[in-house]
Amino acid sequence: MLNFSSLFYGCRRRWLYGLFSVVIAISIGLTNAQVARAVSWFELLIRGTQILQLATMSNQQEVQLGQQINQQLIDSGQAKLYRDRNINKYINDIGQLLAKHSDRPEIPYTFQVVDDKSINAFATMGGFVYVNTGLILKADNESELASVIGHEIGHIVGRHSIKQMRETAIAQGLLSSAGLDTSQAVQIGVELALTRRNSRQDELEADRFGLENLREAGYAPVGMLGFMQKLLEAGGSTPSFLSTHPATSERIKLLEKKIDATTANSGKGLDPQDYQRKIRQL
Template structure:
């Protein structure tokens, strides 16, 4: 009886050993062949010691760290030439931090920076980095209008739009591996996205909605958001870059008008033109 049991055990051990080896080989083959369009396998990346980022499950900490690298590259490359005036930077930061506290991602360490550029522009990258051109500040009539632009850019960060755009760009360029995206490539894509700002119609409408809600929660007059967009469109000539990179501006204005009660549109802070001009006088 014991002899039969021993023979049975030996035979089953062999079967389990073969099954285990087969399973491991199957997993290795399967993982190294996930989505053949990916540039390299996760095994190769790990063997090369390349640091990768899994965009589908990126944490806030990882997003902020990546945003810092993108920000540094933007500055080092001269694509974001920062304005050095302390008073203007402090002013923009005070508005931004006020909005950040009432946003849907208040725990991010937001960084608001002024770019020394006469064009009417603003942009953001992942991890809480927001950039406002001096040209846009001069185009705004009051603080509520400036706050509306900052709120819109915070809306992109809240919606994690840059992370999704990075994933789409990496897939289209065949750079995404089974393990994720090479960190250095992620930084390069992040810089390209920050400059080109290829936001979709749905992203813009969501950033408008989130920005408007944030504007109201922070105590600013919601009329500032519509007022700024309408004024730029009515100026004539070429469309400012702040709007030209955003599709369907008229549609966006109509959507915002439906979200704002005319009776309370001017209720809130930031509508004084004289106070605003004093704040940006050093520009």
């Protein structure tokens, strides 16, 4: 009995040593496989840190991360929400109609109005879109406003924030072979939402998605062209909505090629009086 027990414990000890050696070997291999990293996969596992694989992020994970980014933006005061119920409902109604006709209608969308006089709109992953009061006031009609919201939905459709997050994490040495720490992902997400440094390719793709979305939702496509053209002709400092590469003039030329002049005004949202009535609280 004693010998059997000794043998049993000896085998179990050797088995545990073997397993521990395998885990260490795997962790070392994974660590060495990725040069840019914050901590190793094994360290993150021991600490119980939640890790995201950006390359294979599911819709549910993206929405959850977007919710955390949104909460951080609000709690930090970097996105001060405008609380008028009628204005928020109006923006949400436009946004939900566009989202339903977008190329990615399967995720939930959240549209919020930011109390800021600057002409700006931005989006983050997981269906979160923000529109400044200054931009709402700048638009002449609903089609112009819808074109901006459609453009931001286009960034979500293209999953541009996820791509930018991965590039930023690599550049900052935060991406481990296992993925990215969720808390670090939230901070990067907040930074990306505020700085809005989209690439030429991403902006043009968002324009294309936005224009298609505008048409599918029944809006006159000329609204997108009109809003960009009006801001370009206004002169002075470039609104932050248009402060990204490529140049606004290039985007306008490309949109003009995509919009048929004979059907440019076909659709809803071109009545300026109706629009002013709907945003009169501002």
